[in-house]
Amino acid sequence: MEKLVFATNNAHKLEEVRAVLAGKVEIHSLNELGCYDDIPETAPTLEGNALLKASYVFDKFGMTCIADDTGLEVEALDGEPGVYSARYGGEPHNAQKNMQKLLEKLGDTENRKAQFRTVIVLKDTKQELFFEGIIHGHISKSPSGEAGFGYDPIFVPSGFTQSFAALGSDLKNKISHRALAVSRLVDYLNKKQT
Numbered sequence: 730m731e732k733l734v735f736a737t738n739n740a741h742k743l744e745e746v747r748a749v750l751a752g753k754v755e756i757h758s759l760n761e762l763g764c765y766d767d768i769p770e771t772a773p774t775l776e777g778n779a780l781l782k783a784s785y786v787f788d789k790f791g792m793t794c795i796a797d798d799t800g801l802e803v804e805a806l807d808g809e810p811g812v813y814s815a816r817y818g819g820e821p822h823n824a825q826k827n828m829q830k831l832l833e834k835l836g837d838t839e840n841r842k843a844q845f846r847t848v849i850v851l852k853d854t855k856q857e858l859f860f861e862g863i864i865h866g867h868i869s870k871s872p873s874g875e876a877g878f879g880y881d882p883i884f885v886p887s888g889f890t891q892s893f894a895a896l897g898s899d900l901k902n903k904i905s906h907r908a909l910a911v912s913r914l915v916d917y918l919n920k921k922q923t
C-alpha cells in the first residue's frame with residue numbers, strides 16, 4: 730500500500746483524511762515519524778505555506794507528503810486576514826481576539842462577502858500538485874453558535890442564515906472548504922490507485 734505523510738499533528742484533520750483513504754493509502758502523522766519540529770509558516774500565501782511544510786517533510790524523510798493551509802478571505806478587506814488568519818488578533822493565537830479585530834475592521838461595511846479557502850499540496854519525487862477548496866459566505870454582525878473553532882461563529886455560508894458554529898460540525902464537515910479540498914485530493918489518489 731502506498732504510504733504518505735500528512736504534515737500535521739492535528740488529530741481531527743488526520744482522521745478526516747485517513748477515514749476516506751482507509752485501505753488505499755497509509756497516512757502517517759509527523760509525530761509517528763518522530764518529527765516534533767516547529768515547521769516555519771513564513772510564506773505570504775496559503776500555497777506557499779502549504780508547500781513550505783510539505784517540502785520540509787519531503788526533504789527530511791524522502792516520503793510523499795501532503796500539507797495544508799487555510800485562511801478566511803474578506804472581500805472588503807482586500808482578502809484579509811487570509812494567510813494571517815491564525816494570529817490576526819496578535820500572539821498568541823486567540824480566536825476571540827481574531828474575530829473581534831475582524832468585526833471592528835469591518836464595522837458597518839455593507840459588503841460582508843467572505844470565503845474560506847483551503848489549499849492542500851501533495852509533493853513527491855516528480856511533482857507538486859495543489860488542491861483547493863472554497864466556500865463562499867458572509868461575515869455576520871456578531872458571533873453566534875457554539876460548535877467548531879476559529880472564525881466559525883461569524884461566518885455564514887451562502888444558502889444558510891446561521892453561522893458555521895450554529896449549524897454544527899456534521900453539516901460543516903460536509904460542505905466546508907477543507908472537505909472540498911480533501912475530496913479533490915482523495916479523487917486524485919483514488920484515480921492513481923486504479
Ligand code: IMP
Binds near residue numbers: 798801816879880
Ligand atoms: P489552519 O491552516 O487550518 O491551521 O488554519 C489557520 C487559521 O484559519 C486557524 O487558526 C483559524 O483561525 C482559521 N480557520 C481555518 N479553518 C477554519 C474553519 O474551518 N473555521 C474557522 N476558522 C478556520
